Amino acid sequence: MRAMHKLAVTTTAFLGTAFASAHADWALNMRQGVTETSQSVYDLHMIIFWVCCAIGVVVFGAMIYSMLYHRKSKGAVAAQFHESTSMEILWTVVPIIILVGMAIPATSTLLAMEDTGDADMTIKVTGIQWKWKYDYVDGEGAGVSFVSSLHPDHNEARMVGSGADVTKFGDSYLMEVDNPLVIPTGKKVRFLLTAADVIHSWWVPDLGWKKDAIPGFVNEAWTQVDEPGTYRGKCAELCGKDHGFMPIVVVAKAPEDYAKWVAEQKGAAEAEAASADREWTTDELMAKGEQVYNTNCAACHQANGQGLPPTFPSIAGSPIATGDAAAHISLVMNGKAGTAMAAYRDVLKDADMAAVLTYQRNAWGNAASIIQPAAIKAAR
Amino acid sequence: MSTATATHDDHHDHGPAKGLMRWVTTTNHKDIGTLYLLFALVMFFVGGAMAMVIRAELFQPGMQLVDPQFFNSMTTVHALVMIFGAVMPAFTGLANWLIPMMIGAPDMALPRMNNFSFWILPFAFSLLLSTFFMAGGGPAGGWTLYPPLSLQMGDGFPFLIFAIHLAGISSIMGSINVVVTILNMRPPGMTLMKMPLFVWTWLITAYLLIATMPVLAGAVTMLLTDKFAGTSFFSAAGGGDPVMFQHIFWFFGHPEVYILILPAFGIVSAIVPTFARKPLFGYSSMVYATASIAFLSFIVWAHHMFTVGMPVVGELFFMYATMMIAVPTGVKVFNWVSTMWKGSMTFETPMLFAIGFIIMFTIGGFSGLMLAIAPADFQYHDTYFVVAHFHYVLVTGAVYSIMAAAYYWLPKWTGNMYDEKLGKMHFWISTISVNVLFFPQHFLGLAGMPRRIPDYSIQFTDWNMISSIGGFVFGFSQLMFAYMVYKTIKGGEKATDQVWEGADGLEWTLSSPPPYHSFTDAPEIK
Numbered sequence: 001m002r003a004m005h006k007l008a009v010t011t012t013a014f015l016g017t018a019f020a021s022a023h024a025d026w027a028l029n030m031r032q033g034v035t036e037t038s039q040s041v042y043d044l045h046m047i048i049f050w051v052c053c054a055i056g057v058v059v060f061g062a063m064i065y066s067m068l069y070h071r072k073s074k075g076a077v078a079a080q081f082h083e084s085t086s087m088e089i090l091w092t093v094v095p096i097i098i099l100v101g102m103a104i105p106a107t108s109t110l111l112a113m114e115d116t117g118d119a120d121m122t123i124k125v126t127g128i129q130w131k132w133k134y135d136y137v138d139g140e141g142a143g144v145s146f147v148s149s150l151h152p153d154h155n156e157a158r159m160v161g162s163g164a165d166v167t168k169f170g171d172s173y174l175m176e177v178d179n180p181l182v183i184p185t186g187k188k189v190r191f192l193l194t195a196a197d198v199i200h201s202w203w204v205p206d207l208g209w210k211k212d213a214i215p216g217f218v219n220e221a222w223t224q225v226d227e228p229g230t231y232r233g234k235c236a237e238l239c240g241k242d243h244g245f246m247p248i249v250v251v252a253k254a255p256e257d258y259a260k261w262v263a264e265q266k267g268a269a270e271a272e273a274a275s276a277d278r279e280w281t282t283d284e285l286m287a288k289g290e291q292v293y294n295t296n297c298a299a300c301h302q303a304n305g306q307g308l309p310p311t312f313p314s315i316a317g318s319p320i321a322t323g324d325a326a327a328h329i330s331l332v333m334n335g336k337a338g339t340a341m342a343a344y345r346d347v348l349k350d351a352d353m354a355a356v357l358t359y360q361r362n363a364w365g366n367a368a369s370i371i372q373p374a375a376i377k378a379a380r
Numbered sequence: 381m382s383t384a385t386a387t388h389d390d391h392h393d394h395g396p397a398k399g400l401m402r403w404v405t406t407t408n409h410k411d412i413g414t415l416y417l418l419f420a421l422v423m424f425f426v427g428g429a430m431a432m433v434i435r436a437e438l439f440q441p442g443m444q445l446v447d448p449q450f451f452n453s454m455t456t457v458h459a460l461v462m463i464f465g466a467v468m469p470a471f472t473g474l475a476n477w478l479i480p481m482m483i484g485a486p487d488m489a490l491p492r493m494n495n496f497s498f499w500i501l502p503f504a505f506s507l508l509l510s511t512f513f514m515a516g517g518g519p520a521g522g523w524t525l526y527p528p529l530s531l532q533m534g535d536g537f538p539f540l541i542f543a544i545h546l547a548g549i550s551s552i553m554g555s556i557n558v559v560v561t562i563l564n565m566r567p568p569g570m571t572l573m574k575m576p577l578f579v580w581t582w583l584i585t586a587y588l589l590i591a592t593m594p595v596l597a598g599a600v601t602m603l604l605t606d607k608f609a610g611t612s613f614f615s616a617a618g619g620g621d622p623v624m625f626q627h628i629f630w631f632f633g634h635p636e637v638y639i640l641i642l643p644a645f646g647i648v649s650a651i652v653p654t655f656a657r658k659p660l661f662g663y664s665s666m667v668y669a670t671a672s673i674a675f676l677s678f679i680v681w682a683h684h685m686f687t688v689g690m691p692v693v694g695e696l697f698f699m700y701a702t703m704m705i706a707v708p709t710g711v712k713v714f715n716w717v718s719t720m721w722k723g724s725m726t727f728e729t730p731m732l733f734a735i736g737f738i739i740m741f742t743i744g745g746f747s748g749l750m751l752a753i754a755p756a757d758f759q760y761h762d763t764y765f766v767v768a769h770f771h772y773v774l775v776t777g778a779v780y781s782i783m784a785a786a787y788y789w790l791p792k793w794t795g796n797m798y799d800e801k802l803g804k805m806h807f808w809i810s811t812i813s814v815n816v817l818f819f820p821q822h823f824l825g826l827a828g829m830p831r832r833i834p835d836y837s838i839q840f841t842d843w844n845m846i847s848s849i850g851g852f853v854f855g856f857s858q859l860m861f862a863y864m865v866y867k868t869i870k871g872g873e874k875a876t877d878q879v880w881e882g883a884d885g886l887e888w889t890l891s892s893p894p895p896y897h898s899f900t901d902a903p904e905i906k
């Protein structure tokens with residue numbers, strides 16, 4: 001592995017010089033990332049790349065030589081040889097030896113990547129059309145839980161016909177979220193990946209891997225980031241309409257900053273729980289509801305509530321949103337099987353769900369009862 | 381020439397019916413071959429138009445032209461149309477035209493089934509394309525149809541499934557016909573190991589099709605019952621497993637990849653010796669390599685799904701098995717290079733496309749080898765690196781071989797030479813633009829751009845623009861190919877029976893164009 005790393009470093013230096021003048025955006029090569037895993041993946045990538053280049057030089061070199069010198073216009077007369085057992089054996093055995101040489105480091109890297117034992121903490125990652133939910137299962141921060149969606153500013157700008165100049169967001173366009181995943185540096189973090197609706201894939205290139213999040217199954221992966229920083233990625237498995245708008249942002253914080261963040265989260269969760277127990281005014285519910293609606297519902301049902309029928313029905317004037325509160329709560333909480341309507345039971349907290357339901361029942365000309373957080377709590 | 385005239389007179393008696401009914405009721409291998417090839421050409425432009433929509437939306441960041449759902453249906457249907465509508469029917473068309481002429485037979489063994497297997501296809505693809513006009517739109521869950529996502533499709537879903545069934549039935553019937561023809565209609569003296577490589581590769585391809593198409597049919601039928609009959613094959617909530625679909629799909633899908641490339645190997649193995657004026661190097665090793673690739677294709681499927689969370693032993697097995705494929709594929713490339721070596725080469729358009737194939741298919745092979753390394757695949761998987769990889773093997777691989785075949789055999793089929801200047805121009809414009817189109821996609825994937833996204837972060841802008849420009853040039857330059865085909869059918873300099881100085885094989889002993897019933901008497905095999 002040492003020699004491999006050295007080779008990779010040399011090649012990086014070489015590529016670096018070769019393309020030093022290139023603008024950063026004209027990126028050519030894989031990112032080396034910030035973990036030991038991503039570095040060994042990068043090393044493997046560079047080795048197999050150079051092996052391919054070497055074979056390419058030999059094969060294409062022979063072809064080009066032949067095309068230049070063995071042409072009829074140069075008076076070449078065709079030889080008539082057409083087989084050679086020793087050549088056939090040679091070019092069967094040599095590639096096998098190269099492949100065995102490749103398989104050895106690949107195997108050891110793979111085994112290391114799949115070893116999720118001895119983790120310091122565990123985070124459950126749930127893919128939901130089209131956001132990620134993070135539950136801190138054990139270790140420091142256990143109990144923290146939140147949903148991470150595309151940042152509202154980006155979400156607005158990416159709509160067809162928004163007319164927004166998306167370049168103002170820079171390289172983080174579509175890779176910015178409302179609530180990033182925060183992990184401590186220097187700790188082995190184990191991820192449990194699953195999904196609520198369709199298959200997603202959780203990928204941050206700087207961590208060196210992606211893993212599918214599959215409904216009904218739990219996959220494992222791990223990382224250890226030593227440098228504090230912000231690392232961005234996206235969902236990598238086609239998961240429906242807004243697959244391209246499902247970013248991942250990981251913020252690695254030094255342990256003491258991480259502890260501070262956990263304390264903040266716990267405080268916010270308590271405030272949130274307390275707010276669910278009090279009576280809300282209609283204005284409060286409507287204001288909060290519009291915000292929640294735009295993050296969670298507008299992608300399909302549209303900001304004007306008209307939806308995109310028949311796949312995504314209109315909420316404005318719908319019998320459910322203007323009818324019985326219990327049926328409306330049940331639909332949003334449990335989703336609708338066989339359609340893209342997801343279950344929001346674990347996505348929205350009591351106050352948020354009450355607010356968004358109230359908003360749906362009273363916006364765009366709808367006029368139905370308001371729903372208090374207490375009703376949601378009771379319905380769970 | 382006297383024999384040619386004699387056979388020409390002869391086919392007035394058994395010649396084709398006149399008008400439209402000739403094409404509807406034909407049982408002639410050449411007519412059906414022509415139908416297949418023209419159908420494939422039309423589908424090539426239909427799928428190509430979808431690719432143009434994709435590249436136009438990706439020309440710059442931000443959403444300009446289409447909504448994300450429609451974008452997803454473009455990527456999905458582009459793939460389905462190109463694979464099942466363009467490349468596979470084109471190869472079947474070539475098989476129909478060439479296999480009887482190459483083995484000295486009068487026609488295919490099962491002519492009525494031949495007619496039926498073609499005429500299913502226009503219906504299958506009308507069904508598929510009609511889903512765009514149904515509630516919920518066209519399929520948008522990817523051509524791989526992974527559940528649960530594919531089950532979210534609207535009213536068009538059963539039409540999609542039925543279209544796949546029909547295309548599959550057509551392929552199976554075509555394959556049975558190929559197998560029966562090759563095994564039963566060779567003249568005395570033509571042993572299996574004397575067959576041209578195109579016939580060999582198609583024989584093996586036909587077996588792959590017969591073995592895997594029913595697997596696909598089973599998988600999509602299970603999707604259908606999951607959607608409508610309350611089964612839970614792929615739903616964890618009902619005790620099923622969404623990953624099981626992927627295993628079944630790729631058990632079909634990986635052999636399918638070789639179905640799309642083995643006939644190409646056969647075409648290139650016919651063209652390179654002709655223009656090198658030297659026999660194919662290592663004929664028997666080519667046959668064994670093809671058979672090895674076909675065998676290996678059945679035990680590597682899960683390399684398409686390294687990230688689903690298989691047991692590590694499974695990942696290791698599929699990584700090793702996949703790496704092994706490089707060996708027989710390498711043997712083929714080495715044999716082609718050795719065939720060129722010390723030849724007396726000329727570079728007419730078919731040879732240019734064949735050499736383009738060897739070089740660019742090998743580049744696709746290299747990225748394939750990189751993708752085989754499971755830990756590295758965890759980074760490459762589902763990115764534009766994969767998109768670049770399979771377009772190198774499918775466009776500059778399979779499609780280039782079909783172009784090469786068209787230039788190589790059109791003079792034989794029509795009796796007219798194509799326009800060499802136009803052909804060379806088509807080759808060079810295509811080759812430059814296709815590399816501008818697909819090579820930068822390697823960089824995009826490595827830099828972290830996932831595939832199947834309609835919009836992207838600003839740092840991916842530059843290469844996407846370059847790629848789109850290449851895409852537009854490549855797309856529109858294919859109109860030159862359509863024009864070339866039209867012009868050659870219409871007329872042109874008369875082709876000799878031999879057509880190419882170095883050509884060898886039974887098809888070149890027939891007149892150009894060949895008689896309606898290729899070989900009425902079994903030819904003598906030396």
